[in-house]
Amino acid sequence: MTNEQQAITEAVRERYGAIAAQVAADQPAGCCGTTSCCENAQANPISANLYAVDELEGVPLKATLASLGCGNPTALTELRPGEVVLDLGSGGGIDVLLSARRVGPTGLVYGLDMTDEMLDLARRNAEEAGVTNVIWLKGDIGAIPLPDASVDVVISNCVINLASDKQPVFHEAFRVLKPGGRFAVSDIVIHDGLPSSIGDGLALRRDLSAWAGCIAGALTDAEYRAGLAAAGFSAINLEITRRYSVADLGAAQTYWTQQYDAALVADIAGRFASTFVRAIKPDPAGV
């Protein structure tokens, strides 16, 4: 890891550690942290209203308050009884708890996160929910602490955009999936790339605070497809689940408005979308 990647990872860890502490103290949080646009997951355009009310029955309040995703991967993918699921960046555990219910007592769900405070919160939430078919793992999604071909489905909710280096994440997801296994991830994706007038967009993507707030680390749709294909995935499919405007981005736009004129900011904002990304690890036996 380069120094810059390390700094990004530490900034992300610090951000989500603070959010977990906030939720543990009974305050709701949101995808973009503790200030302005997303101070409240229910008020924030990215994380609000992702789950149906009846789906959340039996899920502890603090798992719901700590819901920091940008989609609902468990609703968008088929999970079968007995399957093994891995959630990359499991946060307060909402998708782990929902998946655990779907795979049932013969199935197993791993929640992987690098932030101690989030893992503590998730453990307490699972205990409160009485869910036992889950295992919490501490680690980085770019170096998954599981053996090869040990998982049926990899899910993730608004985390891969935070990774300072995405390609190891795709390779690791591919490695731990069984042949025929499914990658089923919600993430923020930049559709049709960034406007050519801002060059390669590196300045935007490198802004640490924007990065930790979900936005500037996003891949373009073409990069997502290429990264997954390079890892070996097939049947790659990206489906937009929620689009955003400048108004939706709230505080995240302050960074951009300092850098670009209003028309360009609006253009950039319109290209970001919550997206459900599906792919399959091919099964050479064709089963």
Ligand SMILES: C[S@@+](CC[C@H](N)C(=O)[O-])C[C@H]1O[C@@H](n2cnc3c(N)ncnc32)[C@H](O)[C@@H]1O
């Ligand atoms: C935006 S939150 C999403 C949490 C959860 N998926 C949800 O939907 O509520 C991001 C989570 O990913 C974790 N995370 C970010 N980067 C990570 C990495 N490189 N490795 C492991 N966990 C990471 C953070 O600690 C945080 O809990």
